Structures are given as structure tokens and as C-alpha cells.
Amino acid sequence: xxxxxxxxxxxxxxxxxxxxxxxxxxxxxxxxxxxxxxxxxxxxxxxxxxxxxxxxxxxxxxxxxxxxxxxxxxxxxxxxxxxxxxxxxxxxxxxxxxxxxxxxxxxxxxxxxxxxxxxxxxxxxxxxxxxxxxxxxxxxxxxxxxxxxxxxxxxxxxxxxxxxxxxxxxxxxxxxxxxxxxxxxxxxxxxxxxxxxxxxxxxxxxxxxxxxxxxxxxxxxxxxxxxxxxxxxxxxxxxxxxxxxxxxxxxxxxxxxxxxxxxxxxxxxxxxxxxxxxxxxxxxxxxxxxxxxxxxxxxxxxxxxxxxxxxxxxxxxxxxxxxx
DNA sequence: AAGATTTGCAACCGCCTTTCG
DNA sequence: CCGAAAGGCGGTTGCAAATCT
Numbered sequence: 001x002x003x004x005x006x007x008x009x010x011x012x013x014x015x016x017x018x019x020x021x022x023x024x025x026x027x028x029x030x031x032x033x034x035x036x037x038x039x040x041x042x043x044x045x046x047x048x049x050x051x052x053x054x055x056x057x058x059x060x061x062x063x064x065x066x067x068x069x070x071x072x073x074x075x076x077x078x079x080x081x082x083x084x085x086x087x088x089x090x091x092x093x094x095x096x097x098x099x100x101x102x103x104x105x106x107x108x109x110x111x112x113x114x115x116x117x118x119x120x121x122x123x124x125x126x127x128x129x130x131x132x133x134x135x136x137x138x139x140x141x142x143x144x145x146x147x148x149x150x151x152x153x154x155x156x157x158x159x160x161x162x163x164x165x166x167x168x169x170x171x172x173x174x175x176x177x178x179x180x181x182x183x184x185x186x187x188x189x190x191x192x193x194x195x196x197x198x199x200x201x202x203x204x205x206x207x208x209x210x211x212x213x214x215x216x217x218x219x220x221x222x223x224x225x226x227x228x229x230x231x232x233x234x235x236x237x238x239x240x241x242x243x244x245x246x247x248x249x250x251x252x253x254x255x256x257x258x259x260x261x262x263x264x265x266x267x268x269x270x271x272x273x274x275x276x277x278x279x280x281x282x283x284x285x286x287x288x289x290x291x292x293x294x295x296x297x298x299x300x301x302x303x304x305x306x307x308x309x310x311x312x313x314x315x316x317x318x319x320x321x322x323x324x
Numbered sequence: 325a326a327g328a329t330t331t332g333c334a335a336c337c338g339c340c341t342t343t344c345g
Numbered sequence: 346c347c348g349a350a351a352g353g354c355g356g357t358t359g360c361a362a363a364t365c366t
Contacts, residue, residue: 016334016360038351054352055335090354105355106333 013047017056021046025053026061059102066098070107078104079112083126 013021028044034057037050046053059065070078074096081092089101089108096104108123116123 014336036351050351052335058353060334087355101354102334109356110332 011047012041012049012052014052017060021048022056022061025057029057029061059100062100064098065100070099070111074099075107075112078108079116079126082108082112086124 017025024044024046028040032043034040034054037054040046040050040053041048044053048056077096078092081095085091087105089105093099093101093104113123116126120128122128
């Protein structure tokens, strides 16, 4: 029954390929074609398993492979296709002539992913990073009422979605909430009013907290400082996000439309753990064209608003019909 | 100049699907 | 039709090169 074993792993070489091995593989495939990968190594005189040979050929030795840096157009194409397909590297590679799935995957992980993170975009969902928006909402709502600190509890419940700095700050604030809610809110207000975020924590109201909370105070100071360093106001978060994260008077945006952004104080009050979990912004799975969003009316408005920020056009040259 | 840290990428690993005896 | 190997794919690792301190 079945086939003979692919290869007994004994005595087969692993690790980087030598030029001599490459030459043997190239010569054999050019003369005979790959044929059966299982039997190829023996015929080609290689001490490798067929799988390793196939990988070496498809990812490196194939003559039609385009090497060198990715062009801007290629990069944009990868981002657009990834937003549709997710981590389907082979499918993406099929639409980028001369590029391999492995190369695209590596390029994504080392360049594009980091770039998107720097600009405040979740590389998984291609949406604004939820943690930045959420923390900004919390800090802003703390200005309005001390009661809003209750949202910290919700924030901690969503820890799987948060970055470590956000969690650290939320944890510290929550610990303070019970002890000195007024001081916490007062301190947050000072931070948000201070344009350069270089808050003197020794002189801030936090320093007036009881001595037994000295360690917590240090934690709060450092956490807030680190958060401020990555806040939307100071980082490379896209300008459209920074605009939407600024508190508005009268609940209207720059165009005079009713605000539908997270920062809207009324919406902030309604943002809890459940909404965090149900929103596609926090989905750990890649978006695809058939994604169904959970839409309460408020979330529908927010989704619409946010999706407008990330509209892009698929080039006509890209055939994505089979994904729709 | 040297050691430490970060970055980039080739290659491996393991799982899933397809193919074949 | 069944079961095992081949093929394919995405995630992860290890190491050399580059950069920083």
C-alpha cells in the first residue's frame, strides 16, 4: 500500500547549500527537469532529501527568479493583496512575476510589517491599531470624568489585543484608581495638556500620592512616559488618525459633521470589552473579501468611518476575481 | 577597535492537501 | 476506497552581515 518512503533521513546533508551542490542541481534539472523530487537527489548526485532540493530550486535557483530590492509598485501590490488574502504567500507570489512566496514572506516580515506598525496600522487587519485608539480614548475620557477610569477594567480584559506598554499603563492606572482616582485623572489631564509630553512627574500630582505607593508611582510615571512617546500625537501615526484622535468641541469634526470616531466622548463611554472583541479592528484573523463584520449601529458608523481611511484601489492588472 | 545588538534572509520544520499504488 | 508518500505551504529558526554603542 502507498508509496515507498521519500528518503531515509540518515546521512543526508542539511544546512546551507554549497555552489557545487547548486551546480549539480541546476545541471540536472536543466537536462532532465525536476521530475520526481524524491528520486532527484540520487540521480543528481546530491546528499540531500528531495524536499530540500525542491525548496532550493523554487526559492533560489529557478532561472526566472527576479532578485534584488522590491520596487515601490511591488510593495504596494503586496500590501493590497495581503489585505485581501492574508498570509497566502503563494497566492500573492503568483501575482508577482519572478518573486517567490518565501521572498515575499520574508520581505513582509522584515520590512512591510514594521513599516505598517510604525504608521499605526495593524499589519494583520490593515486597520488602525486598536490599542493606540483605545488608549487615546481612555486618556481623553479620563479628562471628562473620573468614572471613565472604570474602562481600564475593560482594557485589561482585552489584554490579548494590547501591546505590553498599554497593558502596563492600564494595570498601573487601575491599581491607582481605587486609591487616588482624583489624582490619576488630574495627572492624565496634565499629560494631555502638556504639548511636548515631557511631564515632570516629580512635580505632577502623582507625586503627591501616599508614600506607601511610591513604587506604584514610579511605575505610573514610567508607563505614562513610555505611552506618551508612542502616542498618536508624537509618533508617525498617520495624520488622519491624529486628527481624529484630537478631542473636538461640540462633538463635530473638522468638516462640522457629527463625530463618529472613537474619541467621541459618548462613544468612548460605550466602548467596553465586548465591543473590543466584536470589532473587526481587533480581529486576529486576516481580513478577506467575504469578511462579515459584527455591526451594531455605532460600530457600523465607526467601521464605515475607519474603512474610509484605508480605502485603496486594486489595480486592474490584478486578477482577484477568484478571491471574491 | 571591539563587543553588543539588530537586521535580513536562506533553510528547516511540521502540518495539511493531493496524488498514487 | 484506503492509506501512505509526495507536494505544497506558512511559521519559525539560525546565522552572517550590518549597525550601534
